[in-house]
Amino acid sequence: MGLYAVVAALGFRRYATYRVATAAGVFTNTVFGFVMAYTYMALWDERPHLGGYGVAQAVTFVWMGQSLLAASSILGGGFEQELAERIRKGDVAIDLYRPADLQLWWLASDLGRAAFHLLGRGVAPTAAAAFFFPLTLPDSPVTWLFFLLSVALGVVVSFAIRYLVALTSFWLLDASGIQQITALAGIFFSGMLLPLALFPGRLGDVARVLPWSAMLQIPVDVLLGRHTGGGLAQALAFQAGWAAALLAAGRLVGMFATRKVVVQGG
Template sequence: MYLAVAARGFRRYASYRAATAAGVFTNTVFGLILVYTYLALWDERPDLGGYDQAQAVTYVWLGQCLFAALALQGGGVEFELMERIRTGEIAVDLYRPADLQLWWLASDLGRAAFQLLGRGVVPFLVGGLFFPTALPSRFDAWAWFAVALALAALVSFGIRYLVALSVFWLLDGTGVNQAMMICGVFFSGMVLPLNAFPGGFGDVARALPWAAQLQVPADVLMGETGVAGACAFQAMWAVVLLAAGRLVQSAATRRVVVQGG
């Protein structure tokens, strides 16, 4: 059943062809802007964050590849879930003979798979064709990257699911959405690699769950971290966030309150 839900999520987003094309164009343009910004920055600081220029360029294009797939700025199934909680349609979901969290996780993984293939691959290929990159040639590096990417998707969903469930109490998700967008972009490393953050602030940023979404997969791909420790870090946050989501879901669904009654 959950495979069918994931497939439905994939097909659903595949139907928005114009939006997908616009997303590919947007990610490519933003990638170009960031690449030239990074090149200028790395000219001044050649070893910033422990990366050389080729690694910095690779980091940029990987970020553009994963931006929509991991919903780093939001925009996954959590928006629909928030609206269903607000209107009370969540009651229909609770009556389904399926686990609420697994249902939405499956749907989000289907969405993520399409966004990766439909929106993320082209900008990544553009970057690889026109700029020097630091992509590995070994199969095992790509295999570990796939594992890190799957764990990143779980962490991403875990964060956004908790944010969505907050609407059971807040009844409106506008403010919490804005906070999620800011934290997602900044602490995932989309603006600047977290390895470049200084001192204790950098240590804290790299210990937060958002680091598991972009910084860790990037370091795994480029061989800048031990894969066992990196994947263990991601798995730890995935378990913590999904377990927290389970607990919050249990508390929230004991008494459903929606606007209007």
Template sequence: MVVGGGPGPGGVPPARARGVFTNTVFGFIMAYTYIALWDERPQLGGYDTSQALTYVWLGQALLMSSALMGGGFESELVERIRTGDIAVDLYRPVDLQLWWLAADLGRAAFHLLGRGVVPMFLGALAFDLAFPGSLWTWPAFLLSVFLGVVVSFAIRYLVAMSAFWLLDGAGAMRMAMLAGLFFSGMLLPLNLFPGLLGEVARALPWSSLLQVPADVFLGKHTGWGLTQAYVFQAGWALVLLAAGRLLQTAATRRVVVQGG
């Protein structure tokens, strides 16, 4: 949605320009924080300073695409559940889950290009980033991003479906947002988490949103390790999509029982 009228100079909507500016500012703040941290602890988490800085800007590039802070379809879907408009959606000749998945994939692609490329480019101008040495890494990275977006959708769809029972999904969405920020590695790479916490964090589905794609980009997953990373992401996607389908089926029965 464009706020404040039509497109600004050069045809760029003001809201998108503000989003790019915000991502870039936070990227610089986090980058200098990481520099201070890595100056004290070189090779922290298995990353050198250049890789750590690259991780920062990948986080900013994927922030909106992977909906690490929410802000995707879930607010609209929760509102439709709250108002009862969801009854109309459930009886349309299209699958509800696939409908929202298609829309969310389009949203993710738009944000990857509209809010991801520019901050990454500006970060590359200001810092020495570790870009892939092989061209094959780029499609491997994009496939990992795609799988991460599907996992993100599946999590947020589950949260939205909970509104059938909670009636107000605001609390669940906030909890999901906090979990996404922490367990995706947005605040700090999950490789830095100590002991059992790190093992659990890396095993949770949120790691598919940023940590796994970032490690693919940085060349941490190659060969059989890359296949394992894809299997991890695809496995969580299938499990969570199936759980969402089960909740959708239960919700459909609930609507029929209540509405007759």
């Protein structure tokens, strides 16, 4: 356990060194937050209570999307590119001899990164938004705690997907195409583009049960108090279920992949 805590701390510190890039990222998130908040306000002006959200809740949704974009790594870009590169170059064979589990190692590192991004990229845009827009933020610290738990589960789901994507490098020469498709799916199905409650008919039904909804839609709904009591337990269980299933899938694929490395002699 101690080892993974150190790995997570390293992941945190590593991203903390990119100060200019962090500031530039906050600026970009804030600009996009402004633009999108106004488009949502225009939509809710025509259709108040659309999807069950009030206008303040809708604006909060926009800003939470911008604030969690980096932490939940919805666009991808993080450890998976490094891991894919290590697989391509064959360096991953060295990792397999480490006295640590490959998946847990990278998970710890990515949780460290997410923790930094939540603070470094999340707090400032939310603060800026609270200054200019009427946001709906919970008063109860319990809701905030459940929100953080939900975000953490979302990060694990995001990690598990990206881990699977990186593992495709064992078989594909160039994983950039897969990475791009996954990023597009992330934007579309996470609620980043528009709350999933606004997706019509079948599309909405499908989008709400896909794992990407665990990355943004559910954490924000938890924050907005749309899940309470049994509903809250159900939402968190949904996230945990996807996290467990995808981590297990990553493990299985990882086993096949490492057998391939061992057979080929690394």
